Amino acid sequence: MSGFDLAKALTERGALLDGHFRLSSGRHSDRFIQKFRILEEPKVVEPVARAIADAFRVARPSIVVSAAVGGIVLGYEVARQLGLRAIFVEKVDGAAALRRGFALDPDDRVLIVEDVVTTGLSVREVMEVVRASGAGIAGVGAIVVRGSADFGVPTHALLDLPIVSYDPAECPQCADGVPISDPGSRRA
Ligand SMILES: [Zn+2]
Numbered sequence: 001m002s003g004f005d006l007a008k009a010l011t012e013r014g015a016l017l018d019g020h021f022r023l024s025s026g027r028h029s030d031r032f033i034q035k036f037r038i039l040e041e042p043k044v045v046e047p048v049a050r051a052i053a054d055a056f057r058v059a060r061p062s063i064v065v066s067a068a069v070g071g072i073v074l075g076y077e078v079a080r081q082l083g084l085r086a087i088f089v090e091k092v093d094g095a096a097a098l099r100r101g102f103a104l105d106p107d108d109r110v111l112i113v114e115d116v117v118t119t120g121l122s123v124r125e126v127m128e129v130v131r132a133s134g135a136g137i138a139g140v141g142a143i144v145v146r147g148s149a150d151f152g153v154p155t156h157a158l159l160d161l162p163i164v165s166y167d168p169a170e171c172p173q174c175a176d177g178v179p180i181s182d183p184g185s186r187r188a
Contacts, residue, residue, distance in 0.1 A: 004047040006143075006158050013037040013044060016161075020173040020180045027165040028174065032183040033144060035115045039073045048158065049077035052113060052141035055156040057082065061111035061138040063104065065089060065130060067096070067122040070115040078113050078141065089126050096125035098133075106134035114142045117149050118163060127151065 010016040015037035021029050038044050052074075061084065066075030068090040079086035087102040104110065110130045114123050123140055130137055139154035146163040149155050168174060 004051075006048065006051075009044050010038065010144075010159075013041060017183060019183075020171075020178045021183050022180050023165060025165070026168070028168055028171040028180065029163060029165040030173065031161070031164070033116050033146070033161070034183060035070050035143075038143065039070055039115065042077075045073060045077050048143055049074060050081055051158050052143075052156065053078050053081040056111050056139050056141055056154075059111070059138040059154065060109065062108045063087065063135075064111050064113055065104070065126055066113045067126050071113055071122075074115050074143070075113040078111070082111075084111075089129050096122075096129050098129060104130060104133035104135040108133075108135035109138040110135050111138050112140045114140065116144045116146060117142045117157065118146045120148055120151065123149075123151060127153075 015034050017032045017034060018030060021032040023029055038048065061082065064075045064079035064082070064084055064086045066072060066088045068088050072088050075088060076086045087098065089096045089098055092099060112123060112126050117123060127137060137153045139156065140151050142149065142157045144159045144161055145157040146161055149157060
């Protein structure tokens, strides 16, 4: 990513927040990634997607698959740069599935693209859908990994930002009386 500093871009766009946050899991953390501050800006998505595309060019993927909603934007741009088609998995009655006439061929080599990997659950769900179709997996590309990214396939993340979270009863910022916010529910 010559001339493009991802960590700097994340900070400048308010995608990387420092403070006292209540995560969707209920745990508290001193950092939060507001991924749509990246995904809403094509000028940032383009170089981010290029870095992911470049990492997998030699693996010769035949199609990009991502997970709705954030992955749609990123997957599309990665696919555009690789000259491939982009499709996405979404939840149907709680289960990940391909809808809208999207289909994979058993000969496909799928590049899975994800924005932020935290638990890895959504990547694993995409992997299951891909494998159920008989297609192969060329790899997993992500912008940021915050937890385990051991998917058993080639994986490339642009930034490794391990998540540090606390049980509310043991949160140092709670102990200091720092007000908490729910970052997912408002604009940063
Ligand atoms: Zn706290």
